Amino acid sequence: MKKIIILLVIVFGFYSCENELDIINPNEVTNESFWQNEADAIKGINSCYSTLHRGGFTRWQPMLYDLRSDVGASYSPWNELANALNNFIQPNSNFGPVVDVYFDNYVGIFRANQVIANVPNIAMDESLKSRILGEAYFFRGMHYYHLASLWGNVVLQLKPSSPTDVNPTTPEPEVWAQVISDLTQASSRLPKNYANANDLGRITKGGAFALLGKAYMQIQDYPSAKTALDYFITGEGVNVYDLVTDYYDNFKITTEFNKESVIEWSYIENPTEGTDNDIASANHNYGTSIGQFYGPPGVGFTDGEALRWVVGEFEIERTVSNQRDPRLPVTFLYNFTNEAGPSATMVYGQTFQQRYGNNDRVFFRKFLHDHARNFEGFRGINNYRFIRFADVLLMYAECLNANGSTNDAYKYVNRVRSRAGLAPLPTGLSQQAFLTQIKHERLLELTGEGHRFNDLKRWGDLGPSLSVKDPGFNNFVIGKHELLPIPQRDLDINPNMDQNPNW
Template identity: 50%
Template structure:
């Protein structure tokens, strides 16, 4: 799958923004849409182009600021005041700020448009019927994924189901309609996608991925009853299993493993110097990796624009393993003064001890603690000891892990009154971490108590993976009450800051769009 990522000249490079009049000279050597969409190879290239959207800055960089740094598990002291204002402090001064407009809005619509081109054209290609159905299923899953992110970040957004034209002026659709489109696309995809792949196709969207994303959409609407069936389908498929080693979920050497339901496949292009796959004129030498590592890396090793809060450490320290050790997931999740339980003189930070790099007095409050799962050095990939982190990390992002599915299923069972049946799914996750099963540690929890416990379990299992914002939104926990552990939430205005503003330039060219409340 790392090798399928793209060279597709026919993909339109427009978002929803209007186009200025300019002198356009036709390149006689360029492939046009009239010449393309003729063969099975064209169909494959078109689908591959959708996957390549993951290497644009929105999905591979700003997504993590929006889901982790904006949430209570992270923060920013970046020198870029717009970065802090938009992702951490809930003080939005520029509705056209590029990292929201260019990243989270345009890049997701870029993916939607690529998917729509496949869905508009591949049905007309004379090719193997089963392969055609699979390609259409992949496109529908990927379109659903982009709309899942748009519904998360902007709430009410336009729903585009056909290839975009410069003259398009779509109306805003309510968030409920966006979720419904996600669910429909996922259901269609699940009906035709295979359970797994072999060879170079490993990493493509599967039936399990479609069912899991469908369930996530239902859950964000608190429709737990509807989410049960697709989650159960993933679990009962027998396709997935937790890895024996938790850290295998964050290493480039153990990608697409038994726990992977869906991941963004990244690849290292050692000759690339670009941030993402958007550079016009450099289509043969693009970035196919993730650019988040330098933004999350510690001082001296990256920009350190995104950092972790220290309060989750206490969540990991609530329990010892059955052998009396610290929860092993803590050392995988964070780089900090005590990643090694023996302290800063033993903790290694890119080949040097924490003490030698940063001293031992810089560990108060939220200082000097960093998310580790998405970095290169701590995960055995390309950054050598002492090197600055790179913009083209080959380490895949595991968007949906089987552990996440198990915890979501337990949450749905609990929410629908089957708390006693939910224990076994949490127990699987805890057992892998070496903890006593919840059935032994805390039997007989009430429905409310079990939800509190699940919130803890999702922190210890999933912190630093981009799920925290949606968890807080689903539980109704977003609000100023989080300010006790994240000062940025002092500025949070309920009914407004759950979403970003729609970029003003989009409204300027399309007056049918509606701005989000409060902006």
């Protein structure tokens, strides 16, 4: 009798739980109840922008691009971090910071898919609907751009996912094809600019074309890349963008969203910011933490820093007025950021000499806050400039050169050099010599902005030979380390996924 009673209790318990699970909570928003009107569509697309405030984007993703290239390194006391970011040693494919980037990109894809799937069914202003869908296609394309760049062979999820989805791994070329498809959709729907000041920072047609050009370049389709970038040179965007006079204006909080900005992620003032341990306080999702992790010792964690050889590259040429390249002190904090030396170089309210004595370490500066305040934190307010017009000009020149029009490419490189005060390039360079010069120009103009790893990958320059500049490349295995390992936790959940080669 005792066993029967127990059995009845168990059966009744299961029955009760099943009924409770079927009850819809009237206070809980569902997909069916949410996507009803224009306001819902705007909230939905705004959630895509909110993804950019997650730690994978504001911290780890720039480090994966900078520190796994030859311009940066990690000497973090967190050995697992230093090995993964600097030494191409990652025995644990579930390593948190790397997985965070992978996961956050899929968070963004999930949000974009929600918009793409649901907004078409909403009765609303058709032009606004088209624009919102353009933004969603951009974000899905951008997130797959990062996944294709860093992991290559990943799952394509093109509709709102469910826990039962077990889609197979998609080969990298097909992932790039999806990136191009989404960004093409975005470019056809997005506006040239926005009339409402409240929309400052939203993706524009120029943003979609710029990233589309980058995507084509990564798969070596230079004719199509040039066509995408024509938007800025001969197309509708010809008078929208220009180089700012002062290079430093691209990285100050007082000159955000200037005419050189093509894609810029916005981080706003948060009144609760103020200490290095503020990660536990409210409203964390306002800012960027890259400054906290790139900040020099005594200010930030210094989990990533620059390599000294790049300073020498800036010193190869002098300006036409016999000055050093003005981009050098903007790009790095080091003992000669001020040419007068360590005792004149200021580092967050103290001299370099006071802080570090006779030290030759170099720190990425572009997205720090030393120009505005004497501390870093987890909620920085310095916007992240993802793509600038200077980058577009150098990409366009690279495309022209690759397509056999080297003579037509000089003027676009010279625009960038002229802003830095450098003399025009000598004419008559061969196609290969011009590409070598492009590599130098992109290094000086864009170091510390998250493009170097993809540049090296596109040029076929990744490999152990880079160890003369960056000892971490002694561990680089060709055919393996061009891509990161797929997280094992995802492989365990989805039996249709495959690990990347040699991992």
